Amino acid sequence: MVLSRICNGLRKQKAVDLPSIVAKNAFASDASFTTKPYKLHILTDGPKTEAVVTSEDALKFYRQMQVIRRLETAAGNLYKEKIVRGFCHLYSGQEAVAVGIKSAMRDQDSIISAYRVHGWTYLMGISPAGVLGELTGRFSGCAKGKGGSMHMYAKNFYGGNGIVGAQVPLGAGVALASKYQKDGGVCFALYGDGASNQGQVFEAYNIAKLWSLPCVFVCENNGFGMGTSMERSSASTNYYSRGDYIPGIWVDGMDVLAVRECARYCIDYCTSGKGPLVVEAATYRYSGHSMSDPGTSYRTRDEVQEVRQTRDPITSFKEKILSTGLATQEQLKAIDGEVKKEIDAATVQAKTDPEPSAEELTVDISKHFVEKEIRNCTPFNPLKHKNVSKQFIQT
Numbered sequence: 001m002v003l004s005r006i007c008n009g010l011r012k013q014k015a016v017d018l019p020s021i022v023a024k025n026a027f028a029s030d031a032s033f034t035t036k037p038y039k040l041h042i043l044t045d046g047p048k049t050e051a052v053v054t055s056e057d058a059l060k061f062y063r064q065m066q067v068i069r070r071l072e073t074a075a076g077n078l079y080k081e082k083i084v085r086g087f088c089h090l091y092s093g094q095e096a097v098a099v100g101i102k103s104a105m106r107d108q109d110s111i112i113s114a115y116r117v118h119g120w121t122y123l124m125g126i127s128p129a130g131v132l133g134e135l136t137g138r139f140s141g142c143a144k145g146k147g148g149s150m151h152m153y154a155k156n157f158y159g160g161n162g163i164v165g166a167q168v169p170l171g172a173g174v175a176l177a178s179k180y181q182k183d184g185g186v187c188f189a190l191y192g193d194g195a196s197n198q199g200q201v202f203e204a205y206n207i208a209k210l211w212s213l214p215c216v217f218v219c220e221n222n223g224f225g226m227g228t229s230m231e232r233s234s235a236s237t238n239y240y241s242r243g244d245y246i247p248g249i250w251v252d253g254m255d256v257l258a259v260r261e262c263a264r265y266c267i268d269y270c271t272s273g274k275g276p277l278v279v280e281a282a283t284y285r286y287s288g289h290s291m292s293d294p295g296t297s298y299r300t301r302d303e304v305q306e307v308r309q310t311r312d313p314i315t316s317f318k319e320k321i322l323s324t325g326l327a328t329q330e331q332l333k334a335i336d337g338e339v340k341k342e343i344d345a346a347t348v349q350a351k352t353d354p355e356p357s358a359e360e361l362t363v364d365i366s367k368h369f370v371e372k373e374i375r376n377c378t379p380f381n382p383l384k385h386k387n388v389s390k391q392f393i394q395t
Helices: 002-011 018-025 055-080 095-104 118-123 128-135 167-181 199-210 256-271 301-310 313-323 329-352 358-362
Strands: 030-034 039-041 050-054 110-112 187-192 215-221 248-252 277-282
Touching: 030 313, 050 055, 050 256, 055 095, 055 118, 055 128, 055 313, 055 329, 095 118, 095 215, 095 256, 095 313, 110 167, 118 128, 128 329, 167 187, 167 199, 167 215, 199 215, 215 256, 248 256, 256 277, 256 313, 313 329
Parallel strands: 110 187, 187 215, 215 277, 248 277
Antiparallel strands: 030 050, 039 248
C-alpha cells in the first residue's frame, strides 16, 4: 500500500528514479517519526513529539503486537469452543498501549492492571502457551490453571485483577514499596475509563501525591465501560486532567511510539522525586467488553470497521516502518508466519495439557504458610497444605 502511494505520487514528477529511492530506504537502521501532540495538564513540558526507532526495535514491536493480536484471536476461539470457561476479556485494538509502555520499562519497574491482561502477561515474560494454558485451566498455565483469564501474574507483574478499579490503590502500594526499598522502580497502574469513576481511584491519587510515590496512573480509554460510552458515564472525559493536583498527559494510544515516548517521560519524571502522573491513553477495543458482549448494541459495525481501517495500531505501524525502510515486506511476512505457527502450537497445547490435580487447591496459598491444615467446606475434613506441587511444568 505504501509503495503504491509512493509510485502514484512520483509518477507525477519528472525524471524521478524510483528504484534508487526505494533502494535508498530499504536498509535504514533507524528513522524518526512525529507523533500527535500530547495534551498536558499542569505541566510546562511533555514527552518528545519526535520518536526515533531502530530497525531492530521496529521489528520487535511489530512482532509483539502481532503476537498479542493472534493470542487474543486464539483466546476468543477457545472460548467459543467452550474450552475457556468463565470470563474472557480481549485486548485486540489496544496492543500499542502495552507494547509502548513495556518498551520503556526497566528491570525494576512494575505494572498492575485489570482483567484485560493476556497481552501484558505475554510481554512480562510468560509464553503464549503459558497464557492460553491458564485460560483453559491447564497446569501449564502461568498460575497452574487456577487463576484463569482474570488472574495472571509474572515477575513485576501484579495481575490481572477482577474487582473494577481495585488495582489502582494496589499500584500505589507497589510504588510505595519501591520508594521504601529505594530500588528506583516506577509502577504503572492501569485501569479503564469505566473504572475511572471509582472512589478508590481518587483515594489512590491523594495518597500518591501526599507521599510523592513513583506511580503512573494510566487510564486506557477505549471509549466504553462495558456497554456505556464515556460520555454517558463521566461528567469529565478529560481523564488525564482528573488527577486535579497531579500532572497529566494525553497520548494517542494507537501509536506505539507515542506511548513509548510518553512512558519514558513518566519514568524520568517519577524517578526525579516529583511524585505521580496521570496518563490517558486514547485507544479502542475491537471486541465486546467480554465474550458475552457482542459489542454492537451500543456502537455500529461501521464504527469498528472505520477504526480498523484508519487507526489500527499494527497496520499503521507497519506502513510507517515499510515506508521508511526499517523493514521489508519479506521480513514482516516471515514474522507473521512465525507468530501464526507459535500461537497455533500454543493453542493445541492449551487443549491437551493436563489439568491441575485436586491437591493443587492447597498449593501457593502464601509464600511461607505456617499452618499444616486448611479449613475445608466442612470443619471436620481439613485439607493438607503443600508448599510444592508434585507436578512440574515449565512455561
